[in-house]
Amino acid sequence: MNTYIGTVVAIHGQQARVKIEQKPGEQRPKQLDCWNACEAKRGMRVLVERQEVEAGKAKLIARGIPVLTAVAGAAFGRAMAHFFPLPQWQVVLGSTVIWLLLGWNYARNFRKVVNPRGAQWTVTGYYSDGMIPGVDDPVSSEEE
DSSP states (O other), rough: EEEEEEEEEEETTTTEEEEOOOOHHHHOOSSSEETTTTTTOTEEEEEEEEEOOHHHHHHHHHHHHHHHHHHHHHHHHHHHHGSSSOOOOHHHHHHHHHHHHHHHHHHHHHHSSSSSTTTEEEEEOOOOTTOOOOTTTOOOTTTT
């Protein structure tokens, strides 16, 4: 498993562009587009690892997200219907469509991150100068 140390240079939604620290002559990627699991901010030093995702599980997630968001949208619309001067079915339908679009967008982003081989680069933790990669555990976002 490859583990790199780098600095977050840009954030785009749930994606982070990380500049990898290199010594002269090292053969490493200079920048990686990673899933920002730790919600790291721009300028933070982070640990980046390649995580494997099973192809079947990735397909299930990508197809299940829109279905689950549509169900959640219908439940939300039904709960909120009595606040609007419209028939209940219209509020439920509108809420379902909006939530379904959000789910499709999230699933599309997931498919972009998980490449066809089923692996993705992920920001897994924060890095400080006193840490030894692979030996010390990174500081989790809950402790800060």
